Amino acid sequence: MRISVSSDMDEPVARLLVDELRRRGHEVRPHGALRPGADPRWAVCSEAAARDVAEGAADQAVVCCWTGTGASIAANKVPGVRAALCTDAYTADGARRWNDANVLALGLRLTSEPVLKEILDAWFTAEPSRDDEDRRNVAHVGSLDTR
DSSP, rough: EEEEESSSSHHHHHHHHHHHHHHHHHHEEEEETTTTTOOOHHHHHHHHHHHHHTSSSOOOEEEEEESSSSHHHHHTTTOOOOEESSSSHHHHHHHHHOOOOOOEEEOOOOOOOHHHHHHHHHHHHHHOOHHHHHHHHHHHHHHHHGO
């Protein structure tokens, strides 16, 4: 899978994220502080990773900033993106399952190595729900991009 990854800081957890995604066999497209010469501002690099998803250059993205909040807000401004700030595996599973989230947002401050791996396990294992109500909700969120 092609995964765009952005971080506004070159923090150990951001480097671990890139390494872990590659170890799992994903092609990683780095942005921000993870790519020399790229703009590291959270709003800019999160948008770049989210645009990769919206435009089909990446299947999914992971956007990071200190709390994860700014990265998720910036990513969600890109039409077609459903970014979810996940601090644990249960939230990551639900975001993929019920919300069909295509961008994972992580906070650099509180995400430890074990928690990161649990979140990634849940994110990549969960499948979007086929339940009609869940699909209608996701479709409604998509319609908000055109309003």
